[in-house]
Amino acid sequence: MKIKDIRFTPLFSKFKTPYVWAMGKNLGQTTILVEIETDAGVVGYGETAPTMTSPEAIQTLLLTAKTVLLGQPITQIINLMKQLFTQNFGHHYASQSHPRIGNIAFAGVELALWDALGKSVGLPVHALLGGKIHDTVSFMGFVQGDSTEEVAAHAGQLAQDGFEVIYLKAGYTNDKDMANVEAVRKAIGNRRLRIDPNEAWDLMEAQVMINKLAKYDLEMVEQPVSAIAGVPALKALKQSCSVPIAADQSVFTPEEAHAMCSSGAASLLTVGLHETGGILGFRRVAAIAQVFDINVCIHGVWETGITTCASIQAASGVPNLDDGNQIMWQLLQEDIVESPDLAPNVGKIPVMSAPGLGFTLNEDAVGRAAEAYDKKNGLEVT
Numbered sequence: 218m219k220i221k222d223i224r225f226t227p228l229f230s231k232f233k234t235p236y237v238w239a240m241g242k243n244l245g246q247t248t249i250l251v252e253i254e255t256d257a258g259v260v261g262y263g264e265t266a267p268t269m270t271s272p273e274a275i276q277t278l279l280l281t282a283k284t285v286l287l288g289q290p291i292t293q294i295i296n297l298m299k300q301l302f303t304q305n306f307g308h309h310y311a312s313q314s315h316p317r318i319g320n321i322a323f324a325g326v327e328l329a330l331w332d333a334l335g336k337s338v339g340l341p342v343h344a345l346l347g348g349k350i351h352d353t354v355s356f357m358g359f360v361q362g363d364s365t366e367e368v369a370a371h372a373g374q375l376a377q378d379g380f381e382v383i384y385l386k387a388g389y390t391n392d393k394d395m396a397n398v399e400a401v402r403k404a405i406g407n408r409r410l411r412i413d414p415n416e417a418w419d420l421m422e423a424q425v426m427i428n429k430l431a432k433y434d435l436e437m438v439e440q441p442v443s444a445i446a447g448v449p450a451l452k453a454l455k456q457s458c459s460v461p462i463a464a465d466q467s468v469f470t471p472e473e474a475h476a477m478c479s480s481g482a483a484s485l486l487t488v489g490l491h492e493t494g495g496i497l498g499f500r501r502v503a504a505i506a507q508v509f510d511i512n513v514c515i516h517g518v519w520e521t522g523i524t525t526c527a528s529i530q531a532a533s534g535v536p537n538l539d540d541g542n543q544i545m546w547q548l549l550q551e552d553i554v555e556s557p558d559l560a561p562n563v564g565k566i567p568v569m570s571a572p573g574l575g576f577t578l579n580e581d582a583v584g585r586a587a588e589a590y591d592k593k594n595g596l597e598v599t
């Protein structure tokens with residue numbers, strides 16, 4: 218079970234409708250498909266979400282994986298990832314100087330290694346990790362749209378579809394945020410409502426806005442202030458607002474998770490495989506949060522069904538898993554995963570039992586997404 222070849226293919230996938238959030242509007246997403254082929258002919262798939270810098274910069278980092286990994290056994294995932302970080306950043310496993318960029322870049326390699334290992338031994342990845350304690354994973358209804366009318370209509374539809382948790386982007390103008398939350402609350406009845414201003418507010422603005430919006434019975438506000446403001450800003454918010462606060466962009470690493478949880482600054486961690494560098498990193502962060510009786514909520518970034526399946530494999534064995542988890546594949550005009558059907562049923566997706574990460578790729582869809590990336594010449598379309 219040695220690594221014979223590693224391939225990286227940038228993909229561009231258009232969204233069904235423009236993705237509107239506090240950072241602007243995106244027409245599509247770029248992901249990098251990672252394929253690891255063993256000497257037995259098994260191919261494992263993963264994907265990297267190049268969100269923190271250009272896809273080209275991330276791909277340059279990824280290409281170093283070839284010299285590190287070729288010829289090595291896929292049974293040594295921890296050691297292989299450690300070697301990747303050591304070669305690129307001169308530090309073991311996680312880089313002291315660039316932990317976030319390293320995690321973002323190499324998460325796709327880790328996922329592909331797990332997929333290849335699971336397929337090689339005929340077991341789903343959750344079984345390799347010690348088994349699952351959840352048979353399904355629950356997701357929130359992710360509201361899309363630009364105008365207040367659009368978000369209210371979509372939120373109402375999601376509530377009808379059975380999602381218990383409805384999640385709305387915020388951080389636009391204060392008037393628009395107030396109008397959106399009021400309209401969505403009306404559309405979803407007594408469903409649970411969470412909002413995410415994506416770091417758009419300063420501390421005082423966040424205190425004012427959250428206290429004003431509290432009358433709409435918000436269950437949680439996710440990362441309302443800059444991640445750079447760190448633990449103190451979230452802690453100040455938590456002390457001055459009645460609505461629970463979640464940390465998202467503030468937490469990528471186990472060290473950041475420990476600082477956040479031990480300070481009492483957040484009631485929930487929203488964190489995914491890409492921020493934590495893969496399945497093992499996600500499990501480490503989740504274990505730290507569990508010590509403080511804090512749940513982790515799967516975070517979505519640019520992703521296809523590959524990340525969705527990998528997230529479910531990782532989360533299925535996490536006791537302190539939230540029930541308003543995030544997925545993003547459903548926003549795409551065309552996903553590259555052919556099976557299983559990843560559409561949540563009443564908000565839930567069953568844990569995959571097929572070997573590896575548990576999916577089959579649609580090779581034609583991969584070809585179309587690769588062609589779409591080449592056509593736009595690597596430029597991000599936003």
Ligand SMILES: [Mg+2]
Binds near residue numbers: 413439465466487
């Ligand atoms: Mg967020």
